Every structure is written in C-alpha cells, then in structure tokens.
Amino acid sequence: MQIDSAQLDTFAAVIDEGSFDAAARRLRITPSAVSQRIKALESRLGQVLIQRTKPTRSTEAGEALLRLARQVDLLEVEAIAAVKGKVEGLRLPVAVNADSLNGWFLPALLDVPPELVTAFDLRQEDQDHSAELLRNGTVLAAVTADPRPVQGCRVRALGKMRYLSITTPEFAERWLTGRPLAEALATAPMMAFNSKDKLQERLIRKVTRRRLDPPVHSIPASGPFVRAIRLGLGWGMIEEDAVEADLASGRLVEVAPGKHVDVPLYWQHWKLDSAVLDALTAAVLRAAAAGLRSP
Amino acid sequence: MQIDSAQLDTFAAVIDEGSFDAAARRLRITPSAVSQRIKALESRLGQVLIQRTKPTRSTEAGEALLRLARQVDLLEVEAIAAVKGKVEGLRLPVAVNADSLNGWFLPALLDVPPELVTAFDLRQEDQDHSAELLRNGTVLAAVTADPRPVQGCRVRALGKMRYLSITTPEFAERWLTGRPLAEALATAPMMAFNSKDKLQERLIRKVTRRRLDPPVHSIPASGPFVRAIRLGLGWGMIEEDAVEADLASGRLVEVAPGKHVDVPLYWQHWKLDSAVLDALTAAVLRAAAAGLRSP
Structure with a gap:
C-alpha cells in the first residue's frame, strides 16, 4: 500500500465528524492517536490536509485524498458483497439539481438492482456546489x-429540460395585457428559485433584447415555486412536462407563447470500476431518455 | 445618531457582497474609503466586526449590528413609502422550514396587502440555521x-403538523406483513429528509420502544420525498393533509395505523414597529389557523 489505510480512514473520520475528538469516539481510539495518525499522513505527503477549524475541513490538497478514501470504501464494500453474495451498508451519495429531483430523476433509483445497493443518500445541490462535492x-x-x-x-x-414562461390567466390579464410585453415585464412580479436562478432573465432577454429589473419573489423549492405561480404570485419558468395539461385546458397560460429556455443536463461520475456505479449510470441514462428532450 | 449611518451601510455591504472591493463597487466609493469606514466603526465600538475571510463574514459581535442595519433599512423604506404613498424595492426575507413551505405557508404571502411589500425572499431552512439568520x-x-x-x-x-407513517400497499405486503412490526421495521427501507430528520425514528420508538437501524434513503426535498414513497422506495412520515385522500382510497396505507408524530411550529419575528411585519404576522397566523392543527 502506498498509503496506510488506518491513517486514511482516520483522515476521513476527522472530516466527516467535524473534529479530532469526535473522530476518536467513532474510531474508538484516543484523540492523541487520531492526532498522531493525521500528523504522520501529513508528513508522509508533505501537505497540510486538514484545516483546524470548527468544524474541521479538508484543505484543497486533502480533497483528492478524501475522495480516495470514499472510493476505496466503495470498492471494499463491493468486494465484500461479491464474496458474501449480499451487499451490506452501502449508501450511495448522489447530488441532483432541484428540478431534476422534482422531475424525471426519481424513477432511476427504483431501476438500480436492489442487490447492489442498500440505500441512496441524495443531496439537492446547484452546479457550483456539486462540483466541489464531486x-x-x-x-x-x-x-x-x-x-x-x-x-x-x-x-x-443526459438531455435538455425545456422551460416555458408560465402564469395564470388572471395574472396575465392584470399585468400583461394591453401593453407591449417589454413594458409589462418590467413591472410584473417575477418568480425566481433563488438569486442564482437566471432562467427568467434569459427569457426576458430572448423576448425583449433588454435587461429588466422587475420585483422578484424568491421561493427556493421546486414544488412551492410552481404552486406560487399557480396561486398568482408571479410569473416564472416551469419545466414543460409539469404544465402541459394545464396549458391545454387554459388553467395556465404562457407569458411569451412559443418562446422557451433549454437547460442541458449532464451526469458526472467518478471514473471507477464499480458495479453499482455502472448500474446507477445505466438507470440514470434510461430515466433521462424517458424524461428529457434528447441532447 | 449613535452610529454613523454611512459606516453602518458600508458594514452591511461588505457582508452582503462578500468582500471590501465588491462593497466599494456597490457603494461607488473607493476600497480604501470602505476600509476606513469599517476601521472607524470597529474602533468606535471597540470590537472586530468582520472576519476577513473569503467571503467576508460577520463576527459574533457584528451580528447585532448587521441586524440593526437591516432593521433601520426596513424602517426607512417604510417611512419613505408612507411619505410617497407607495412602497418601492421592499423585499421581505423570511425563513420557512421545508414542510411548511410545501404545505400551509404559501397562501399567507397572497394575503399580505400588496401596497406594503414589493416581493418576498423566502429561504428554506431548518431550525438550526433559522436561528442564526434571525x-x-x-x-x-x-x-x-x-x-x-x-x-x-x-x-x-402557530399550531402542529401531524405526520403519519405512510407507504404503498405493495411495500407493506413485501416488507411488513406476516411478522411483528418491530422486526419488520428493522429491515424495511426507511425514508428520511436528511440526517437531521428524526421523525421516522420517533415513530419507531413510539411503536417499538426501541431504536432500530434500518436502511435509510435520504431525499432532501418535500415533494420528491413524498413521491419516492408513492413509488415504493421506502416508508416515511408524511403530513396528514397530503395523504388523506390516498389513505381513504387505499392507494397508500399506514405502517402503524393510529400512531402519529406531532411537530409544533412557531413564528419568530423581530420585535419592530413595522406595518409590513405586522401584516405578514397576521397573514401567517391566519394561514396557520387554516392549515395546521391548533397548538
């Protein structure tokens, strides 16, 4: 072994538990043993690996090692499962953006053979944070x-999610009719998921070729975001599948009919020879093929 | 004035923008002017107010001052609105726990007179983080x-949310029937919102008087959490109103019929003489009276 596995486990425990003391409790060793193992690992690699903050955090240099610890862990659990004929205690941590989690993604989990995985540990994250977690x-x-x-x-x-500009007929009547769209959109209350959600701005630029500064309601949860639009709080971009029936029946209307914003989605995964990761990737590709527009 | 308002605004800008340079850009002054104002404020109060990290953060001592800045800002906007007869640019930041946002809370926003507020800026937060944000x-x-x-x-x-233990008939047939519930719940896949969600454990202890260690799927979004249960991924605690119809029709069943977990909810707000805060409080109390069990 290039790296002492007890030292590697200890390093991961200090990050997971948030302190040297908590790691010691989990590993059932003394805090000074934890400290010695970390110092030995840091001097072996010539890098500081842990920021001694509260809670402890990995340094940038430590991140690759932390990932190594998780990868070795997964390979070990899978090897044991292959020997014993059944998997035990394997929880797969996966990050998913909010609209995918609320939309096409979930069926993929049901499609992974249960003998390969114990449970899923999903995180709802935007792309900035997902990259760090990977x-x-x-x-x-x-x-x-x-x-x-x-x-x-x-x-x-994976494919594209298509977003349409949606509101209620009453909201359209009150805020949008009888004047140019560019003027109406400058004052009509707009929805946003959070301050990073630029879908509505993209639609506005597409339609008006301008930047506008309307009042913005932020509702950072996909279900409530859609529900707030249905209640008439503002207009916003909603994934096409979620509004198809209501557009047909006239319960909802498009703010800019025929205009849309497409968001291409990607599946990023460790390069690792793992049966469960292969199965999850295949299941996610199938769910995306069923639920997204082709790339 | 006890505190120079330009210094107070500058302090809030440094925290909001995340750096001295970005604050300078927003305030259209030089970075050294920002630095001088912060130093003057810190020496006036004899406390370090800003952690010089990336991004900059308030120190504990600075938190009270940051809140003061937001409160003065709200009072100023309201006073100007009273003079001009209309409100401009007032976005109300409010934290809401996930299940309330997904459930009874939204109608309250529609119930605040629109002449008092421009838009709402909701945050979905658990109680630990909400306290810090307040x-x-x-x-x-x-x-x-x-x-x-x-x-x-x-x-x-505000009242109580009542949670019932829910799954599909197929899941119950496969995992729960034909053996004691305590034994079944030790192996049947369980759902959790995230690692802080103890609702399922509370139900297990109530029913079995024991702690169990079943496989746990984490799905940190209220809508997808409920949908995963409907798809048969695991059993979990769902708010009673969301499943009433499906329990009656037999599409969903209770894991432990007649057992529930109640979660009392509270509205915490600044003590401040603000018309919009009063109106929001009244609207939230009305929505809670309509959507929650009485306290």
Whole structure:
C-alpha cells in the first residue's frame, strides 16, 4: 500500500465528524492517536490536509485524498458483497439539481438492482456546489447543468429540460395585457428559485433584447415555486412536462407563447470500476431518455 | 445618531457582497474609503466586526449590528413609502422550514396587502440555521420548530403538523406483513429528509420502544420525498393533509395505523414597529389557523 489505510480512514473520520475528538469516539481510539495518525499522513505527503477549524475541513490538497478514501470504501464494500453474495451498508451519495429531483430523476433509483445497493443518500445541490462535492468525494455522481468535467470524473450528456414562461390567466390579464410585453415585464412580479436562478432573465432577454429589473419573489423549492405561480404570485419558468395539461385546458397560460429556455443536463461520475456505479449510470441514462428532450 | 449611518451601510455591504472591493463597487466609493469606514466603526465600538475571510463574514459581535442595519433599512423604506404613498424595492426575507413551505405557508404571502411589500425572499431552512439568520438579521421572521426565542425576537405558537407513517400497499405486503412490526421495521427501507430528520425514528420508538437501524434513503426535498414513497422506495412520515385522500382510497396505507408524530411550529419575528411585519404576522397566523392543527 502506498498509503496506510488506518491513517486514511482516520483522515476521513476527522472530516466527516467535524473534529479530532469526535473522530476518536467513532474510531474508538484516543484523540492523541487520531492526532498522531493525521500528523504522520501529513508528513508522509508533505501537505497540510486538514484545516483546524470548527468544524474541521479538508484543505484543497486533502480533497483528492478524501475522495480516495470514499472510493476505496466503495470498492471494499463491493468486494465484500461479491464474496458474501449480499451487499451490506452501502449508501450511495448522489447530488441532483432541484428540478431534476422534482422531475424525471426519481424513477432511476427504483431501476438500480436492489442487490447492489442498500440505500441512496441524495443531496439537492446547484452546479457550483456539486462540483466541489464531486472533487472531495462527498458524492460519487451528480446531475448538473455544468458540462465542465470535474477532475477524475466522466461526463455524459443526459438531455435538455425545456422551460416555458408560465402564469395564470388572471395574472396575465392584470399585468400583461394591453401593453407591449417589454413594458409589462418590467413591472410584473417575477418568480425566481433563488438569486442564482437566471432562467427568467434569459427569457426576458430572448423576448425583449433588454435587461429588466422587475420585483422578484424568491421561493427556493421546486414544488412551492410552481404552486406560487399557480396561486398568482408571479410569473416564472416551469419545466414543460409539469404544465402541459394545464396549458391545454387554459388553467395556465404562457407569458411569451412559443418562446422557451433549454437547460442541458449532464451526469458526472467518478471514473471507477464499480458495479453499482455502472448500474446507477445505466438507470440514470434510461430515466433521462424517458424524461428529457434528447441532447 | 449613535452610529454613523454611512459606516453602518458600508458594514452591511461588505457582508452582503462578500468582500471590501465588491462593497466599494456597490457603494461607488473607493476600497480604501470602505476600509476606513469599517476601521472607524470597529474602533468606535471597540470590537472586530468582520472576519476577513473569503467571503467576508460577520463576527459574533457584528451580528447585532448587521441586524440593526437591516432593521433601520426596513424602517426607512417604510417611512419613505408612507411619505410617497407607495412602497418601492421592499423585499421581505423570511425563513420557512421545508414542510411548511410545501404545505400551509404559501397562501399567507397572497394575503399580505400588496401596497406594503414589493416581493418576498423566502429561504428554506431548518431550525438550526433559522436561528442564526434571525440573529444576524438576514431574515426578519421565520417559521421554525424551535420554540426558544432568538434574542430580540418574539415567538408565537402557530399550531402542529401531524405526520403519519405512510407507504404503498405493495411495500407493506413485501416488507411488513406476516411478522411483528418491530422486526419488520428493522429491515424495511426507511425514508428520511436528511440526517437531521428524526421523525421516522420517533415513530419507531413510539411503536417499538426501541431504536432500530434500518436502511435509510435520504431525499432532501418535500415533494420528491413524498413521491419516492408513492413509488415504493421506502416508508416515511408524511403530513396528514397530503395523504388523506390516498389513505381513504387505499392507494397508500399506514405502517402503524393510529400512531402519529406531532411537530409544533412557531413564528419568530423581530420585535419592530413595522406595518409590513405586522401584516405578514397576521397573514401567517391566519394561514396557520387554516392549515395546521391548533397548538
């Protein structure tokens, strides 16, 4: 072994538990043993690996090692499962962006053979944070709108989510009718998921060729975001499948009919020879083929 | 004035923008002017107010001042609105726990007179983080399961959410029937919102008087959490209103019929003489009376 496995486990425990003392309790060793193992690992690699903050955090140099710890862990659990004929205690950590989690993603989990995995540990994250979680090994895969491969990961195109500009007929009547759209959109209350959600601005630029500064309601949860639009709080971009029936029946209307914003999605996963990761990737690709527009 | 308002605004800008340079750009002054104002404020109060990290953060001592800045800002906007007869650019930041946001809370926003507020800026937060956001003034009110008043805030009881233990008939048939419930729950896949979600454990202890260690799927979004249960991924605690119809029709069943877990909720808000805060509080109390069990 290039790296002492007890030292590696101890390093991961200090990050996971947030302190040297808590890691000592989990590993049932003394805090000074934890401290010695970390110092030995740091001097072996010539790098500081842990920021001694509260809670403790990995340094940038430590991130690759943290990912190594998770990867070795997964390979070990899978090897034991292969020997014993059944998997035990394997929880797969995966990051998923909010709209995918709320939409096409879930059926993929049901499609992974249960003999390969005990449970799933999903994180709802935007692309900025997903990249960090992949880098430090907190998640082994992510659905993200970011096509730039994270170091050590493989990227596959999943397809596109298409968003339409949606509101109620009453809201349209009150805020939009009887004047140019560019003027109406400058004052009509707009929805946003959070301050990073630029979908509505993209629609506005597409339609008006301008930047506008309307009042913005932020509702950072996919279900409530859609519900607030249905209640008439504002207009916003909603994934087409979620509004198809209501557009047909006239319960909802498009703010800019025929205009849309497409968001391509990607599956980023560790490059690792793991049966469960292969099965999850295949299941996610199938769910994406069923639930997304082709890339 | 006890505190120079330009210094106070500059302090809030440095925290909001994340750096001295970005604050300077927003305030259209030089970075050295920003630095001088902060130094003057810190020496006036004899406390370090800003952690010079990336991004900059308020120190504990600075939190009260940050809240003061937000409060003065709100009072100023309201006073200007009273003079001009209309409100401009007033976005109300409010923290709401996930299940409330997904459930009874939204109608309250529609019930605040629109002449008092421009838009709402919701944060979805658990109680730990809500307390911090109230303390440092990032939000002016919060729906939380924590009854302990945050310093400078008033607490009102809103009512209780009642959670039932829910799964599909197929899942119950496969995992639960034909053996004692305590034994079945030790192996049947369980859902959790995240690692802080103890609702399922509370139900297990109530029913079995024991702690069990079943496989746990984490899905940190209210809508997808419920949908995963409907798809048969695991059993979990769902708010009673969301499953009433499906329990009646037999599409869903209770894991432990007749057993429930109640979560009392509270409205914590700044003690401040603000028309919009009063109106929001009244609207939230009405929505809670309509959507929650009485306290």
